[in-house]
Structure formats: C-alpha cells, structure tokens
Amino acid sequence: MKRIEEPKTPVFVQCLQWVFDPVGYLEKNHHGYPDFFKSQGVGFGNEVVLTSHPQAMQFILSNDRKLFTAPGDTNCILEPMIGANSSIMLDGTNHKKRRQLVMPAFHGDRLRTYGESICQIAQEVMSQVPMGSTFTARKMTQAISLQVIFEVVFGLSTGDRADAIRELLIPMTDQFSSPLTSGLLFFQGFQKDWGAWSPWGRFLRLRNQLDELLYAEIRDRRAKPDPDRTDMLSLLIEARDEDGESLSEQELRDELMTLLLAGHETTATALAWGLYWIHRLPEVKAKLLDELHRAGTLEPIALAQLPYLTAVCQETLRRSPVAMLTFPRKAQEPVEMMGYSFDAGTLFMGCMYLTHQRADLYPNPQEFRPDRFLERKYSPYEFIPFGNGVRRCMGEALALYELKLALATIALNYELKLADQQPEVPRRRGVTLAPARGVRMVMQGVCSQPKALAEPAYG
Numbered sequence: 001m002k003r004i005e006e007p008k009t010p011v012f013v014q015c016l017q018w019v020f021d022p023v024g025y026l027e028k029n030h031h032g033y034p035d036f037f038k039s040q041g042v043g044f045g046n047e048v049v050l051t052s053h054p055q056a057m058q059f060i061l062s063n064d065r066k067l068f069t070a071p072g073d074t075n076c077i078l079e080p081m082i083g084a085n086s087s088i089m090l091d092g093t094n095h096k097k098r099r100q101l102v103m104p105a106f107h108g109d110r111l112r113t114y115g116e117s118i119c120q121i122a123q124e125v126m127s128q129v130p131m132g133s134t135f136t137a138r139k140m141t142q143a144i145s146l147q148v149i150f151e152v153v154f155g156l157s158t159g160d161r162a163d164a165i166r167e168l169l170i171p172m173t174d175q176f177s178s179p180l181t182s183g184l185l186f187f188q189g190f191q192k193d194w195g196a197w198s199p200w201g202r203f204l205r206l207r208n209q210l211d212e213l214l215y216a217e218i219r220d221r222r223a224k225p226d227p228d229r230t231d232m233l234s235l236l237i238e239a240r241d242e243d244g245e246s247l248s249e250q251e252l253r254d255e256l257m258t259l260l261l262a263g264h265e266t267t268a269t270a271l272a273w274g275l276y277w278i279h280r281l282p283e284v285k286a287k288l289l290d291e292l293h294r295a296g297t298l299e300p301i302a303l304a305q306l307p308y309l310t311a312v313c314q315e316t317l318r319r320s321p322v323a324m325l326t327f328p329r330k331a332q333e334p335v336e337m338m339g340y341s342f343d344a345g346t347l348f349m350g351c352m353y354l355t356h357q358r359a360d361l362y363p364n365p366q367e368f369r370p371d372r373f374l375e376r377k378y379s380p381y382e383f384i385p386f387g388n389g390v391r392r393c394m395g396e397a398l399a400l401y402e403l404k405l406a407l408a409t410i411a412l413n414y415e416l417k418l419a420d421q422q423p424e425v426p427r428r429r430g431v432t433l434a435p436a437r438g439v440r441m442v443m444q445g446v447c448s449q450p451k452a453l454a455e456p457a458y459g
Ligand code: HEM
Pocket: 087, 088, 089, 099, 149, 258, 259, 260, 262, 263, 264, 266, 267, 270, 322, 323, 325, 326, 327, 328, 385, 386, 387, 388, 389, 390, 391, 392, 393, 394, 395, 396, 398, 399
C-alpha cells in the first residue's frame, strides 16, 4: 500500500497560494500528484487530502454516513457569516434533522411555483440596463439571484425591510469579492475590529445591522403566522422535530443567513459565466436560440427540460466551476483507496474543479462544448458541481432551475454582446471562484419579437 507524500512547500506559502491563486495551486499539485495530494493550505487550518479522482470521490462521498463523517467544526471559516447553528456547522443527527426540515422547501411542486417569478425577475432586472450601455453582467445576475432567493426564502421581495436587507447583504458579500479581502476569512489573525473603517470592523457592523432586520422579520412572522405562506422561513418556523421542539430564533437566523448567502452568490456567478460563454461562442448561442424558438411558448418546467439548454448549463458548471471543493469528510477508521492507505482521522476534500478539467473524462477540457453532455452520460462523481453524500448542496434543484430559466429568458429577450474580446479568467471570491472582471457586456437592444413564457398551469 502506498502512502501520500508530505507537501514540501511551507504551510504559510501554501496558504498564500491557496488564497491568492487557488486555481494555480490546485493545478500545480494535481500535476505532481494526480490521485491524491496533501494540503495544509486548503483545509481551514486542518491538514486535508484532496482528490479529484471520480473513483475516490465515489468511495468517500457514498460512505459519508459510515466509514466517513462530515464534521461541522471543520467549516468554521464560514461561521462569522452564517453562525454556529447553520446546517453547514452541524453534523451527525442534528445535521440530518435540519436537512429534513429544509429540503422539502426545495423540491417538487414548491420549486415549480417559483418558475414564473424567476423569468419575470430576470426580465425586470435586465430591463433596467440602459440601451447602448456597458454593464457588468455579474452585478445584474446578482440582482436577479438575490431577488429570487428573497422570494423563495422569505416569500417577500418588496417592502422597506426587504430593501434594507438587500442593501446590507450586497456590501457584506462584496466585502470578500477580491482575493485580498477574501484573505480576511482565511487568516483569522486579521479578524480584528479596528473601527468602522477597518475591513473586519465594517463586516461586523454590516452583519449586526443585518441580524437586527432578520430577527425583526422572524419575530413578526412568529407573531402573525400565515398558513397560506409556502416560503422557507414560514416552513422553518412551523417545523417541529419528533419531540415537538421548534427552531430557536438563533437557529432560524443562522439558517436564513446560510440560505441567503449560499443561495444567491453561487447562482449569480454561474449565470454570469453562462452569459459569458454563450456570447463568447456565437455558434452556441445560435444553437440555443434555435432550440428555444423551435420549442415555442413553454411553461417554465418544460423549458427547463430542453436538452441543449440543459447541456449549456451543465457545461457552464463544468468549465467554470463556482465551488472548487466539497466540505471535508473525516475517516472514522483506517481506509484503503486506489492502492493508498490512510489513517483514521484523515480529512478528505473532493476537488470538483480538477475533476471537471480531467481530459480522460472531458477531452479538450478548456473547450466550452455543451454537446459533450448530449453525447455521453456522466456519473454523479464525474460531473459533480454540487458535491454529493450527506452534505450535497441543498439548493441544487433551485440553482439549476434558476440558471436555465434566467439564461433562456435573457437570451430570448435581449441582444447582448461582450464589451471586449479579453478572456475572462476565474478569480477567488470568498470561498468560491467567479469571473475576474465580472463579464463586461453591452446592451445592444431588445429582441424584436420578445418571447413570452406561458402562464403556469399550476397555482
Ligand atoms: C450554482 C449554484 C451552486 C453551487 C455550485 C453549489 C455548490 C455547493 C457545494 C459544492 C456544496 C458542498 C457539497 C458537499 O460537501 O458535498 C454545497 C452545499 C450547500 N449548498 Fe450549495 N451550491 C449552489 C447553490 C445553492 C443554493 C441556491 C442554495 C440555497 C438556496 C445552496 C445551499 C447550500 C447549503 C445549505 C449547503 C450545505 C449543505 C449541508 O451542509 O448539508 N446552494 N453547495
């Protein structure tokens, strides 16, 4: 049995590389050690073993209730934002119970009811871009995804409190929009409140103001329960565990913050990349429009099933992954995998960024070619943008639905072009990757025959 080598680069240098050049760091290590490599930079202060091999990903993630666990305390880098009671910070039975409370809100009929809103929101946001102007696509996609998540999570998107929450949430997430400011999350020594003008001080003040608004909303909603509401906050307020206990205010706040942050940042980035790729490659956009026009007027749920639109979104998530890694999983006993042996207690992280760039799975991985998803079926460990196992992304269904509907709505209704031919490259944004320049675009016009989606047949 083989053992993996210790990294030769000093810990501090690994941390700097991981924060400032995450893609370079991953690619360099993968080149040296293709199956597994040890990192002291990636694991939020812990030593972790990274793998991108689908076989190893499958072994770890399909056993993360038995051989492995998905510990919450290893995700502490996110705690300042989402709090200690977020599902991301829980593990074991508490984590399982919380997922059982939250997950129903993302599935089936509930998701369908959001389809029409997603298309309308995409229209409304894009209609605010003046004709002929140059704009940053990621700002517009963030406005779209924020509005969507507001409706889904709170069941409200207008009103003074909603506006105030939005106005605080955007600067709070933008606080970590560059590699330098993202360093604040990774190097806890910089997490010092030196007043409102210091980066951490500003973050804390924004978060405290936001908390006041979230608690006020929770209290109001608890005081005036409305059985007709189907949003997540209402579901979480109503939810009871088997002992009849409901979630505390603190637990509700932490879960809300998790859903708001995880739910809009990631989808905004994926949509910005989607717009970039279809405008970078006119043949892809032409093929997409052809499919959309041929399909005629469709309900959102049918639109989201179109094969080429689906393939464009899959290829976007493959070619330009938003998340680089799964959360850590911990071996409960000594394990053997692909000829290597690992001690009990070893922490593993799956690296979907590298899996998605494997030439054995995706020939010419740098090429954006949606057809590869029509020609071949990939296993859930070969194409894995949302992770898998016990921590598999809770918002996957919503994210995919929103990505497809918003991309189709914008492609059908607006004539856009890239502002220049300079390629977009991925750059760290908090714990994710986003287009470095945010995708600069020009609004050229509204399509002469804007396509309306059918009224939904459901309530
Ligand atoms: C393109 C969009 C998105 C991507 C790429 C993405 C990716 C991921 C990944 C990779 C994980 C970790 C999975 C693992 O460790 O196995 C995750 C977890 C999570 N995601 Fe997403 N996500 C997206 C959108 C969303 C949305 C829209 C929401 C909610 C509205 C959401 C909520 C969550 C939550 C709550 C977790 C933690 C689950 C747990 O700890 O049990 N995500 N996501």
